[in-house]
Amino acid sequence: MLQLNIKNETSRLRAVILGTAKSNGGVPKVESCYDPKSIEHVLAGTYPKESAMNLEMEAVAEILKKYDVEVFRPDIIENYNQIFSRDIAFVIEDTFIEANILPDREKEYRAIDKVISKIDPKKVVVLPKECHVEGGDVMPWNDYLFIGTYSGSDYSDYITARTNMDAVIALQELFPEKKVKSFELRKSNTNAKENALHLDCCFQPIGKDKxxxxxxxxxxEREYQWLVNFFGEENIFEITKEEMYSMNSNIFSISEEVIISEKNFTRLNTWLRDKGFTVEEVAYSEIAKQEGLLRCSTLPLIRD
Structure with a gap:
């Protein structure tokens, strides 16, 4: 059995589900896209090729193995996008929570059945139907649980709104000892530079206190300011609109000292190294065209 343990974003990683780009299904139709950046690349003829994405993901798998992380992969569904394993489920403490995601993506969850079967069934939770939530919006941070949400009355108009207040309340009830902080995110169906698809598109804790x-x-603004005060201005790397668009906040921590980052994130990677982090650089710019990066394509199961 897998003994799940996730208390935060940065403790030493021991086991993870990494998505897959195999049999990705080619270029989707615009109406089948889930986010504005994918639409942009479909229309421009620059949508990423499966072979390029495969290379990018396998490079990450190699780095994870180098650090002795046990890597699980989903079963392959023919012609189907299974890159973003963070969307379909997440772990808090010792509990595995199925994300209530876009109905079209139910198959993705079934493709990780072989992992779920290794978990104590009493520790696998399905939230009530009215709770919408994806793992990119959920960040355990020790005593805290940070959750990205959108509570506007036009919630249903936004295919980019993935986590609602019903889910925030349900997670607070599930983890009564946690201090749950929700953050309203900016949403746009049409402009990727004005759209925070998930909380990890505009925020991520790193190390012990950064x-x-x-x-x-x-x-x-006061919700953003709360985070600035919580971490302290000197511990924050503020990214530009362009850097958010390239997904600079969506890197992935193997430990408090080691981070996997995209090799083109020059400004960020320099800052990280200046702060004493080991930065494992990978090419991930093709996958980034679908408005997701390293955190989105990993689902951590066990951290020390």
Whole structure:
């Protein structure tokens, strides 16, 4: 059996589900896209090729293995996008929670059955139907649980709104001892530079006490300010709109000292190294065209 344990974003990683780009299904129709950046690349004829994405993902698998992380992969569904394993489920403490995701993506969850079968069934939770949530919006941070949400009355108009207040309340009830902080995110179906698809598109804690942040991803300034105060200004790397668009906040921590990052994130990677981090650089710019990066394509199961 797998003894799940996730208390935060950065403790030493021992087991993870990494998505796959195999049999990705080619270029989708515009109406089948889930986010504005994918639409942009479909229309421009620059949508990523499966072979390129495969190379990018396998390079990450190699780095994870180098650090003795047990890597699980989903079963391959023919002609189907299974890159973003973070969307379909997430772990808090010792509990595995199925994300209530876009109905079209139910198959993705079934493709990780072989992993779920290794978990104590009492520790696998399905939230009530009215709770919408994806793992990119959920960040355990020790005593805290940070959750990205959108509570506008036009929620249903946004295919980019993935986590609602019903889910925030349900998670607070599931983990009564956690301090749950929700953050309203800026949403756009049409402009990728004005869209924080998930919380990890504009914020991510790193190391013991640092964070990457993008102010414009937050709808309410005082919620952004709360994070600045919580981590301390000197511990924050503030990314620009362009850097948010390239997904600079969506890197992935193997430990408090080691981070996997995209090789083109020059400004960020320099800052990380200056702060004493080991940065494992990979090419991930093709996958980034679908508005997801390293954190989106990993689902951590066990951290020390």
């Amino acid at each position: 964070a990457i942040l993008h102010k414009n991803g937050f709808l309410i």
